[in-house]
Amino acid sequence: MLTKKQEYLESRIQQEIMIAKKNGTKNKRAALQALKRKKRFEQQLTQIDGTLSTIEFQREALENATTNTEVLKNMGYAAKAIKGIHQNIDLDKIDSLMQDITEQQEVAQEISDAISKPFGDQFDEDELLAELAELEQEELEESMKNMGRLPSVPTTKLPSTRPSHRATSKKRVEDDHDMKRLAAWAS
Numbered sequence: 431m432l433t434k435k436q437e438y439l440e441s442r443i444q445q446e447i448m449i450a451k452k453n454g455t456k457n458k459r460a461a462l463q464a465l466k467r468k469k470r471f472e473q474q475l476t477q478i479d480g481t482l483s484t485i486e487f488q489r490e491a492l493e494n495a496t497t498n499t500e501v502l503k504n505m506g507y508a509a510k511a512i513k514g515i516h517q518n519i520d521l522d523k524i525d526s527l528m529q530d531i532t533e534q535q536e537v538a539q540e541i542s543d544a545i546s547k548p549f550g551d552q553f554d555e556d557e558l559l560a561e562l563a564e565l566e567q568e569e570l571e572e573s574m575k576n577m578g579r580l581p582s583v584p585t586t587k588l589p590s591t592r593p594s595h596r597a598t599s600k601k602r603v604e605d606d607h608d609m610k611r612l613a614a615w616a617s
Contacts, residue, residue: 432478432485439475443468 446468453461 432482436475436478436482439471439478443471443475446471 446464449464450461450468453464
């Protein structure tokens with residue numbers, strides 16, 4: 431109802447503005463009367479806007495209160511249900527049950543260990559490694575026999591890589607001469 435009245439007032443305000451414009455220069459008294467009616471309609475429109483805002487706020491508050499009531503009621507039901515469940519549970523029974531479960535898991539592990547042990551002879555790992563090393567050595571010796579002969583060593587005398595004493599002393603004399611020139615230049 432208020433929304434319809436709001437629409438009606440908005441249309442009346444527009445009509446009064448058109449009347450005021452139409453009579454603005456020709457009939458001042460009619461234009462002023464139209465502007466006064468427009469002001470009254472605007473005041474009524476402002477009151478209706480305020481009323482609608484208040485109603486909207488109250489509606490939201492009511493919805494929130496209803497929601498809160500439902501939530502609290504459900505929380506009460508949940509608390510009662512949990513309390514009922516806990517009345518049937520004894521902590522000593524829980525401890526006893528957990529100990530039984532642990533014992534059964536240990537028995538299951540022992541059975542699993544017993545089943546997984548290999549049957550037959552147990553082999554010494556060190557003996558197996560020694561036998562493997564022996565087989566590898568035999569294979570290496572066999573491959574060396576198949577390689578054939580080693581290349582021959584040269585019989586002629588190879589040149590010496592060490593410089594002669596004479597070349598070394600000549601080099602030292604040149605180095606000393608260079609050092610003296612450098613020292614003279616620096617001073």
